[in-house]
Amino acid sequence: MADVLVMLVVFVVAFVVGRALILRVPPMLHTPLMSMTNAISAVTIVGALLLFTRTLRPAETLLGVVAIAAAVFNLAGGFVITDRMLGFFRRKGPEAGDLRRPHHTAREQTAPPGPNGSGETA
Amino acid sequence: MTAQLLDWGIILALVVGIALFRSPRRARLGNAVAALALSCAFAFLLARHTLVSLPLVLITAGVGAAVGWIVAVRIPMIQIPGMVGFQNGMGGLAAALVSFVELTRAGGQSAASASGLSAWLGLVVGAATFSGSMVACGKLSNWIRQTPTTLPRHNTILATLAGSVILVIVLATSPADASAVRMFAGTLAVVSIAMGMVFSIRVGGADMPVLISFLNTMSALAAALCGIAIHNRLLVVCGATVAASGSFLTYVMCRAMNRGLAGVFTGIPQQEAIAPATGPTSNAAPAAADTNTASDATTTPAQADAPDPFEQALATIRAAKRVIIVPGYGMALADAQDEVARLAETLAARGANVLFAIHPVAGRMPGHMHVLLAEAEVDYGMIRELKDVNSEFASTDLALVVGACDVVNPAAIDTPNTPISGMPVLCVHEARAVIVCNLDERPGYSGVPNPLYQNAKTILLVGDAKATVARVLDGLG
Numbered sequence: 001m002a003d004v005l006v007m008l009v010v011f012v013v014a015f016v017v018g019r020a021l022i023l024r025v026p027p028m029l030h031t032p033l034m035s036m037t038n039a040i041s042a043v044t045i046v047g048a049l050l051l052f053t054r055t056l057r058p059a060e061t062l063l064g065v066v067a068i069a070a071a072v073f074n075l076a077g078g079f080v081i082t083d084r085m086l087g088f089f090r091r092k093g094p095e096a097g098d099l100r101r102p103h104h105t106a107r108e109q110t111a112p113p114g115p116n117g118s119g120e121t122a
Numbered sequence: 123m124t125a126q127l128l129d130w131g132i133i134l135a136l137v138v139g140i141a142l143f144r145s146p147r148r149a150r151l152g153n154a155v156a157a158l159a160l161s162c163a164f165a166f167l168l169a170r171h172t173l174v175s176l177p178l179v180l181i182t183a184g185v186g187a188a189v190g191w192i193v194a195v196r197i198p199m200i201q202i203p204g205m206v207g208f209q210n211g212m213g214g215l216a217a218a219l220v221s222f223v224e225l226t227r228a229g230g231q232s233a234a235s236a237s238g239l240s241a242w243l244g245l246v247v248g249a250a251t252f253s254g255s256m257v258a259c260g261k262l263s264n265w266i267r268q269t270p271t272t273l274p275r276h277n278t279i280l281a282t283l284a285g286s287v288i289l290v291i292v293l294a295t296s297p298a299d300a301s302a303v304r305m306f307a308g309t310l311a312v313v314s315i316a317m318g319m320v321f322s323i324r325v326g327g328a329d330m331p332v333l334i335s336f337l338n339t340m341s342a343l344a345a346a347l348c349g350i351a352i353h354n355r356l357l358v359v360c361g362a363t364v365a366a367s368g369s370f371l372t373y374v375m376c377r378a379m380n381r382g383l384a385g386v387f388t389g390i391p392q393q394e395a396i397a398p399a400t401g402p403t404s405n406a407a408p409a410a411a412d413t414n415t416a417s418d419a420t421t422t423p424a425q426a427d428a429p430d431p432f433e434q435a436l437a438t439i440r441a442a443k444r445v446i447i448v449p450g451y452g453m454a455l456a457d458a459q460d461e462v463a464r465l466a467e468t469l470a471a472r473g474a475n476v477l478f479a480i481h482p483v484a485g486r487m488p489g490h491m492h493v494l495l496a497e498a499e500v501d502y503g504m505i506r507e508l509k510d511v512n513s514e515f516a517s518t519d520l521a522l523v524v525g526a527c528d529v530v531n532p533a534a535i536d537t538p539n540t541p542i543s544g545m546p547v548l549c550v551h552e553a554r555a556v557i558v559c560n561l562d563e564r565p566g567y568s569g570v571p572n573p574l575y576q577n578a579k580t581i582l583l584v585g586d587a588k589a590t591v592a593r594v595l596d597g598l599g
Contacts, residue, residue, distance in 0.1 A: 001236050003237070003353060004237055004350060007353070007358050008350070010355060010358050010359060010362070011346055011350070011359075011361070011362045012362070013362075014359040014360075014363050015362040015365060015366045017363070017366075018140070018363030018364070018365070018366030018367060019367075019370055021137065021140045021143075021363075022140070022367045022371075023370065024141075024144060025143045025144070026145075027374075027480075027482060027488065027507050028146075028489060028502060028505060029143055029146065029489060029492075030371060030487075030489030030492075031202065031206075031487060031488065031489035031490060031493045032143075032149060032153070032493070033143055033367065033371075033489070034206055034334070034335070034338055034367075034368075034371065034487065034488065034489070035202075035205075035206055035209070036139075036140075036143075036156060037140075037338065037364040037367045038206060038209050038213060038338060039156070039157070039160075039209075040160065040360050040364050041213045041338075041341050041342040041345045041360060041361060041364040042160075042209075042212070042213050042216065042345075043160060043163065043356055043357055043360040043361070044213060044216040044217045044345045044348060044357065045160075045164060045183075045216070046163055046164070046354060046356055046357060047216075047220040047345075047349065047352055047354060047357055048220050049167050049168070049171075049173065049179065050167070050171070050354070051220060052173040052174050052175060052176075052179055053172070053173060053174075054174070054227075055174055056174065056175075056227065057227075060223050060226075060227055061178070063222060063223050064220075064223060065178060065179075065182045066215070066219060067215070067216045067219035067223075068179060068182045068183055068186065068216075069182050069183075069185065069186035070186070070213070070215045070216040070219070071186075071212070071213070072182070072190060073186045073187070073189055073190035073193075073209070073212050074190065074209045074212040074213045074216070075160060075187070076186070076187040076188075076190035076191045076194070077190030077191065077194040077205075077209055078190075078194075078209055079154075079157040080191050080194035080195060081194040081197070081202070081205065081209075083150060083153055084194065084195065085199070085202070085493050085496070085497075086146050086147075086149050086150040086153060087150065088199075088493065088496035088497045088499075089502045090146075090496070090499065090501060090502065091501055091502060091503050092501040
């Protein structure tokens with residue numbers, strides 16, 4: 001019982017901290033935020049894996065395997081989609097439509113104005 | 123001890139990942155950090171514990187990851203809302219299954235304990251979120267119809283299902299033997315799945331941003347409950363953080379529509395079309411009964427169009443120095459975002475000041491329009507939120523509305539007792555000229571007729587937005 005209480009406290013603290021962090025996310029990034037947090041909630045994979053620390057009956061093995069597949073799908077897919085989406089956001093510079101700027105290709109990401117605008121990104 | 127440290131290390135990395143979500147570039151880094159953190163969690167666990175059926179586990183994980191990866195890489199942005207819904211469902215499913223096995227296995231959670239209760243709740247929430255998300259996915263992908271489906275005595279059905287859930291849990295947490303627990307768990311799973319479906323099916327298209335954010339919260343909650351049940355800190359922290367994110371987004375969406383959560387989930391009934399007789403923003407007010415007219419019909423005296431509306435529009439666009447483009451879900455449906463992006467570029471290249479004004483609930487999920495425009499290579503420096511841009515309309519030459527109706531409906535401001543009354547809208551009617559590229563003159567999802575269409579300064583270009591905007595581009599270029 002005490003253990004559960006501790007967990008509840010952890011829950012509340014994490015919720016409050018999480019809320020404070022999320023408040024600062026600009027609306028423009030809400031969709032990638034949703035897909036990333038979706039992936040994070042697939043941490044359930046840990047729970048699914050822990051099921052396999054003890055012997056399981058065949059039916060339970062099946063359910064466990066499905067749980068793993070679902071969680072991993074969520075995990076891999078979520079982070080990859082988020083990365084893809086974020087890759088689309090681009091700034092073409094302070095003046096949108098400045099004719100002198102070359103048109104940026106899909107693969108290039110603009111770095112913010114810096115000493116040697118190398119354009120390398122994460 | 124190291125296990126604890128590792129856990130906290132991973133949690134810290136996740137916090138950093140989320141904290142980085144301020145700009146697209148940093149967010150990408152944050153996303154990578156979070157992905158790395160969870161991969162480490164996976165790896166550490168495998169290192170710390172010996173698992174039975176290890177090859178099976180690894181193969182399943184590998185296949186699941188591969189499939190997830192491939193789908194994620196190939197899916198077009200148009201289908202993102204459906205995809206998010208589906209993945210959400212997968213998360214709920216995983217949590218439900220883990221809870222189920224924990225409850226029913228020999229040596230698993232004692233069904234009658236406090237952590238057992240958590241597992242029961244995890245099962246219920248996970249299963250309901252799974253089915254609810256699948257329904258949401260269907261709606262978002264346009265496989266299921268968008269309008270709310272209300273069953274006869276819908277509330278009674280929901281109440282009965284919820285009541286059954288509570289009953290079964292109460293029965294199950296009193297001492298019961300293994301086979302009884304299995305039966306209870308199975309029943310609960312089925313009832314929860316039904317509950318999730320019935321719940322989701324009643325939510326209509328334009329309310330999807332709220333539903334999907336809510337489901338996001340629920341799948342996280344399921345993970346947290348699962349975590350409490352198996353005493354796993356990582357699950358609890360992650361679940362709580364994501365639940366915080368989802369609940370915040372849900373709140374933002376409700377505020378943006380000026381509707382309460384309950385109203386969204388009980389499906390405010392479609393109002394009868396009301397004649398905007400007293401609206402000061404409309405210049406002519408025919409009864410709204412039949413507005414599905416052909417594109418160049420002259421239905422209103424205020425728009426005695428001898429000239430072709432398209433030519434008028436083209437002239438207005440050419441002359442405009444300050445333009446604000448307002449995209450809506452219709453743009454996504456028409457797949458017109460590329461054309462709109464090219465139009466914005468063309469106008470900017472001609473020296474006009476071009477901005478995009480995005481309403482918080484435009485589209486079917488928070489941030490939907492932004493992602494579509496980003497994919498179409500719109501400079502995100504041109505994008506503005508409602509609160510920042512609404513005061514700009516008065517000094518704007520042209521407001522170009524593409525596939526949006528309710529979010530620019532002035533009736534929300536001055537007409538009481540409609541589904542959208544009081545909802546903050548984009549004040550396009552304050553611009554000097556307005557061009558609307560919508561499919562038809564029918565009211566938007568809310569059913570409230572839009573006086574903007576009858577406004578003297580509005581040019582209505584009905585038809586497929588993709589074709590219309592392409593025509594405009596031809597005309598300009």
